[in-house]
Amino acid sequence: MADTISFARGAPSLDIVDVEGLSAAAQRAFANDPGGLTAYGTAIGYVPLRKWIAEKHGVDESRVLVTNGSMQADAFLFQTLVQSGSDVVVEKPTYDRTLLNLKSLGAQIHMVSLERDGISTDELAGLLRGGVKPSLAHVIPNFQNPAGYTLSLEKRRALLDLAGEFGFPIFEDDPYIDIRFAGESLPTMLSLDESDDKVVYASSFSKTVAPGVRVGYLVGPAGLIDDIRKLATNTYIAPNMVAQGIVYEFCASGAIDRSIATVKAALAERVDILCDALAEHLPEATFQKPEGGYFMWVSLPEGSDIDAIFAAASERGVAIVKGTDFLLEGGENTLRLAYSGVTADQIEEGVKRLAEAVHAVPVAG
Incomplete structure (x- = not known):
C-alpha cells in the first residue's frame, strides 16, 4: 500500500514550523533567564510570557493564566465551573475532546446547531427561555473545529447579550484566531465585553509556534483565574517553564x-x-x-x-x-x-x- x-x-x-527560529529562541531563553527556566516557577505560568499575553489582549496580568496547552486550560475551566448534572451548551458539531471531557464530568450537554456564520443564537435563545441554565457556553469563534466556520460579528454581540440576560459565562475557545488567510478579522468577544465578566477566553501557541511546545492560556475575570490558579497549583505546582520561556523569546523577538x-x-x-x-x-x-x-x-x-x-x-x-x-x-x-x-x-x-x-x-x- x-x-x-x-x-x-x-x-x-x-x-x-520555524525550527531555526525556535532553536534560536531556546538558546536566548536559557542565556537570558537560566534560573527562571530551570526552577519550578509559579502556577500562573512564566511571568514574562504572562505579561506579553496580557498586553496582547489589553488586560491586567491578574486575568491571565498560562498552562500546558489550551486543553489543560479547558480542563481547568471545566473542573472549576462544571459539576455532574450541570447544563453546558456546545456547538453542533464541536471538538470531539470537548465532548469527551464534558461527558467525563457528567455534564448535561446541549448541542446547538452550528450555521455557516456560527452557532444559532436564535436556537440558543429558545433553549435559555425554555429553562436551561448553562454553567457555560463553549464556542469556537474562528475557523471552528471541526467545521471551519467563523462566528459573525452580529452573533458575537448577540451571544454577549444572551450571556448578560441569562447570567452564564461564554467560553471563547480561540486557538485559530491568528491563522486567517482570507476575509476580515473580527474582534474577540473578550474585547467586546465591556463588563469584563461575561467571557473566559482561551488560546494556544500550538497552531502558531508548534504543537510540541504545549503552551496555552486563559484570560478571564480575575477572581475566576485565581480559583483556577489554586487548582493548577494542586495539579502540577507549575507548568513547563522551559517551553513557556522559549515561546516568550519567540514572541518577544517578533519571530512569531x-x-x-x-x-x-x-x-x-x-x-x-x-x-x-x-x-x-x-x-x-x-x-x-x-x-x-x-x-x-x-x-x-x-x-x-x-x-x-x-x-x-x-x-x-x-x-x-x-x-x-x-x-x-x-x-x-x-x-x-x-x-x-x-x-x-x-x-x-x-x-x-x-x-x-x-x-x-x-x-x-
Missing part, C-alpha cells in the same frame, strides 16, 4: 509574526488545492471554503455511510475523521478534513483516494 496521506490530524506539517505569515501562506495554498480537488473528484460533496484555520467540514449525500467510507479510505491509504466523532448523534454523512498536516503535493492524490473510497460504498435509500 502507498504511504498514508492523512487529513486527520490538526497539526502543521514540519515544513511550515514571521511564523504566522509562513503558516497562513501555506494553508491558503492548500485550501485552494483541496477545494479544486474536491470539485473535480468528489463533486457530490458540499462544503464551505475556510478563510483560515486548519479544518474543513464536508457533507456527502444523505444515506452515505461514514463508518464504511472511513474503512474504505483506510484501505486506500488516506486518513480522515468521521463527522460522528464531533456529535452526540447524527452526522453519518459527514467528515472532517484537516489540510494543515498535508503538503500541497499530497492533497490531490489524497482526495482521489478519498473519492475512490466514497464511490466504493453504496448510498442507502
